[in-house]
Amino acid sequence: MKKIFLLLGTILITAGVQAQNITDAFRYSTEELNGTARFRAMSGAFGALGGDLSALQVNPASSAVFISSFGTITLSDRFNNKDVNYFGTSTSNNNSEINFNQAGGVLVFKARNNSPWRKFSIGANYGTTNNFEDAFVARGISQTSIDQYFLGYAQGTPLELLQTREDETISDLYQFLGERHGHGAQQAFLGYQAYVLDHDKNTPENTQYNSLIGAGSFNQDYHEVSTGLNGKFSFNFGTQFKDFLYLGANLNAHFLNYDRATRFIETNDNAGSATNEVRFENNLSTNGDGFSFQVGAIAKLNDRFRVGASYESPTWYNISEENTQYLETNNNAGERAVVNPNIINIYPDYKLRTPGKLTGSLAVIFGKRGLISFDYSYKDFSATEFRPKNDSEFIDQNNNISEELQAVSTFRLGGEYRINNWSLRGGYRYEQSPYANETTVGDLNGYSGGLGYDFGNIKLDLAYTHSSYEENPRLYEVGLTNTANIDRKISNVVLSLSFGL
Numbered sequence: 001m002k003k004i005f006l007l008l009g010t011i012l013i014t015a016g017v018q019a020q021n022i023t024d025a026f027r028y029s030t031e032e033l034n035g036t037a038r039f040r041a042m043s044g045a046f047g048a049l050g051g052d053l054s055a056l057q058v059n060p061a062s063s064a065v066f067i068s069s070f071g072t073i074t075l076s077d078r079f080n081n082k083d084v085n086y087f088g089t090s091t092s093n094n095n096s097e098i099n100f101n102q103a104g105g106v107l108v109f110k111a112r113n114n115s116p117w118r119k120f121s122i123g124a125n126y127g128t129t130n131n132f133e134d135a136f137v138a139r140g141i142s143q144t145s146i147d148q149y150f151l152g153y154a155q156g157t158p159l160e161l162l163q164t165r166e167d168e169t170i171s172d173l174y175q176f177l178g179e180r181h182g183h184g185a186q187q188a189f190l191g192y193q194a195y196v197l198d199h200d201k202n203t204p205e206n207t208q209y210n211s212l213i214g215a216g217s218f219n220q221d222y223h224e225v226s227t228g229l230n231g232k233f234s235f236n237f238g239t240q241f242k243d244f245l246y247l248g249a250n251l252n253a254h255f256l257n258y259d260r261a262t263r264f265i266e267t268n269d270n271a272g273s274a275t276n277e278v279r280f281e282n283n284l285s286t287n288g289d290g291f292s293f294q295v296g297a298i299a300k301l302n303d304r305f306r307v308g309a310s311y312e313s314p315t316w317y318n319i320s321e322e323n324t325q326y327l328e329t330n331n332n333a334g335e336r337a338v339v340n341p342n343i344i345n346i347y348p349d350y351k352l353r354t355p356g357k358l359t360g361s362l363a364v365i366f367g368k369r370g371l372i373s374f375d376y377s378y379k380d381f382s383a384t385e386f387r388p389k390n391d392s393e394f395i396d397q398n399n400n401i402s403e404e405l406q407a408v409s410t411f412r413l414g415g416e417y418r419i420n421n422w423s424l425r426g427g428y429r430y431e432q433s434p435y436a437n438e439t440t441v442g443d444l445n446g447y448s449g450g451l452g453y454d455f456g457n458i459k460l461d462l463a464y465t466h467s468s469y470e471e472n473p474r475l476y477e478v479g480l481t482n483t484a485n486i487d488r489k490i491s492n493v494v495l496s497l498s499f500g501l
Contacts, residue, residue: 020321020350020393021477022400025384026434026441027132028230028256028288028317029354033429033446034128035102036074037461037496041450042414043427045373047361048308050246050298053104053125056236058359058375059296059310060248063106063121064238069501071105076494078131083487086222087140095135099229101494102127105501106236116242123236130230132258138222138475138484145218146266146278147211148479150191153184160204161185162192174341183345186325187478194327194339195275213278216270221263222475222484228258228286234294246298254290254315259283264475269332277330288319288352298361308361314383317352350394351387355380370417380407381434404440408432414448423452425463433469440483442470450494459498466491 033044035054046055050065053072075098082093104125111117154162161181164173170193177185191197192209200208231254238248264280296310327339356379363373382405386394414427431444450463467490472483 045414152479154188214272
């Protein structure tokens, strides 16, 4: 084996075929329970209540319920605990983060001259919709090697594309493959140049490959670290008609940033293995912006009962991605091969349409003593769609989405009881799995509690939320599709300060 390949400087390229998949579509279509402490203490069941800045994200008519102008800012301390099982080996991973979670305000204008339109409201609110901060390790002994990943891309690729020519460097050919043949050809090239794969026939037309790693057992370590968030700025208009109807609309500007680094290490002592250790690293950086809108209404049926209904449109994202790769192999003779193209793959921008959502709500008010509220939401994840739709890669991915994802129901129940200036709150929520198999990501169950104190023009609220679900993500989408079982528990301590404007 060659000792080492030369490392070259960074070069920007544009790859011809996208590397996006169903996991990306799911990630950018989901939402966590985020918002003010009062909102989260009641598990977000605010669709028929209003009167809270984060309730705008459920029902934009919420702003019209405010009696006077109002503002809130929120901080959250998030704890993410994971128990990971990979082929019988268990690891635990924990991380925490304090973040600025919400800020917003509503201006209320009361009507004059006995108009049936009692008041108008204009509001703006920022809220985190999903937090991508995460880290975990999956460690165990597998019967499937990483060679299957590279073989999955290599079969059918002409050998002449994987061999450098005279005066052509590793970086030159990696760049060329990205520009002309795309992500898959680059993966085949990495595997071939790092002695994971070998050709069946040493001819330029050869398209069949075999592994240089012998069959048997493989010690595998998979490390994944991600950062970033998905956020939303909502610009709201609301109005109250007479004493029973509240109407509202939001225009939402979305942004997302997501960075993920993965490191995979595999070793073996299998008979017939020319390669005994593989180290494979990938770094992904994603940025995007999007747009959506919402409309909603809240009706007071009488002094005790309120109902609400809202519609949130799909979000239309424009997303850009780039990544880098590194592959290193070793054998028991001490021979080392490094393939470090030092290339940043800049993929063509693509569009993602996430599904819309319908919400129906009911609240029961017990005078000034307390309330109970219930929300039901429906969201069809199978309608998620990569665009342009005529892109051959996206046709396959959209078919996978429609087959593997499903429509889901979400239930939220919350209550509040007031004792003088104190408020005691609690809630429960259930979110159905977006995956049809209900194992890739399982159902979510969550509960919450909190309290608040009203000082007059200033209110202070504190909440605790806890949710749990299981997931079984694939390490890679091609070849090495082993799954790691992750029992995930997410807790938040939330503090909000509210004040009259």
